[in-house]
Amino acid sequence: MGWNLRVAEAKDVYLTESDLWRFTQQFLMNASHTTTYKHVLMKALLECTTELNESGVVSFHQIAKHVTKIYWNLIVKHGLTQMNQLGKQSAVEKAMVSFQKEHNIPPDWNFDRLPEHQQNQLIRNVNQFYKKYVYGSFYRSFNETIYSFNRKEEWIQLVPAYVVFFEKYKHILMNVTNYQLAIFLEKYNSQDAMERILSKLEFVSARQSLEEFKQILLSHGHSMCFYCLKPVKQIHVDHFIPWSYMQNDVLWNFVLSCPTCNTSRDNRLANIDYLYNLVERNHELRTAEHMSTYKESKLIHLYHYAVQNGYENNWTPKA
Template sequence: MAGEFQFKSRRNKKTYLTEQEIWKIINQFFANGHFTTTYKYGLMKALIENLYNVDNRLVLTFDQVYFSFAKIYWNLVIHHDLNQLNTSNRQAGIQKELKEFQLMHGVPNKVVFDHLPSNLQLQLVERTKKVGARYVVGALYGDMEGSIYEFDKRTEYIKFNSSMYIFLQKYRQIVTHLTNYHLAKFLEKHNDKNKLEDVLLKVENILKRESLHAFYNILWKYETKECFYCGKVLSDKRIATHVDHFIPWSYIQSDNMWNLVLSCQSCNTKKSNKLAKSLYLEKMFVRNENLKLTAVHNDFNYYSERKLEALYEYAGMNGYVENWSP
């Protein structure tokens, strides 16, 4: 795929793809051993995190994608101190950029992305975009045989191929695991043993928020103070009231206002990685219609009942235990 990265914009080479064709492309992507950096895995993770932030034309802006991308690399490089060396043993561009940024703003080691002030986060996204947008979007496009999305660097968008989009929803969990596995394997090659403890776990949780407290505050302000599942009156002690991912986090791998509810400790623990009964999906539709109006949160810009319903169905297809109720 020589030189795909140089193009300013590319169209999808083929619009309709069968699942078998996509599996071939995905397998080739992961089997291709010529990775000199982790960027393509990072971008893949960023795309998966944003899968449900597309508009109705399946478009994502570079700002959305690179916010996740910046978060992934900040947490890998600064928080976990993991090298992203390329094969010639030089620092990967993004690592250099992040370390310089850290030094310039006097950010202590180990700080997670979520704890950075929002103006620094936005500056980081801009910088990352400059490093990343230069070629990563085009490189992944090339490796996926021009079938994953189309993109335009001038207007800064990517638009998923619709067959690929359906595929990624359906096989989200497998593709996520594959990406994490290969990213962890790459990191193992380029880091000292003492930094590699739980490396796969670190990669798996790289996009996970330290705390859902900001969401808790919004929910506590606008919602009735009852457990979404069992209806029990919730304690105003923060520790006893949980923020629950209606579609389990391990599947959705992102925190969205429209997927979060308040629950009692017992329901949150017992529900764990399961899908609640469909009557709770109906309840969720109503809840979101109301919360959209009262809480006015950015996450609702990309929300629709159809999306939530699709997520619910695809999580079931991915093997999540269904029909949970308290």
């Protein structure tokens, strides 16, 4: 029930943090999931938290972009079957496989290497399917508390308590979602396909190339290391807030850095002075392409949430 609702409001109830944990765990542990659709939606929503507007609204299209990318990389790139209980290919899997064959796309291509019109074609396809079957059912899985949605206007509005919850526990929620997905996939895939499955799932949304972001930053005159300020010959594109927390590639979180700083920082955050340098840098970039989801307060919040998610924030470049 619930999958065919057109418009639904999230229940107007006060949610404590233990309520949120309980609903989320019930959802994740639910053994009756017969496809990966809802787990992949969970992953996409966690990735989308950086794209919500101030009222917590995000369009079906934005979400479908993440879902499509995840599925393409899982199914085509890693050859992982998402069979359902009847032993048949799931609808999304069928769509991906036939698209790849029809357009002769090399199977080792990440989704972000596909030309934009092909990406959009697939996204539209996935969106139709998710719109019809998945949003309503996911909503019911969370006791109707997680979001309001409108299938005609194609958006969801996450409840504020969930927005905070997702940010606050994103790293652990992402890990446990990946774990549940792995358990599911294990049933239907060969040992070969399952090799290094948790790494595959953890990095399934990572882009094959960050060249596009590097070119934009260079074209805005940022050619020295963001951290040590030395001119760099071999430029690295660096996620200021670690990718493992962000799980989303946005221009406003990228800086150019020298290999030494990039490597030595590893999975830590630079100390807070660098956060304010980045706020300033983004202010200069505000009119550039790909800045539409940026807000200064959002970046500052994310930094603090990353700390709350266990990331150390005391790194500074070696003198």
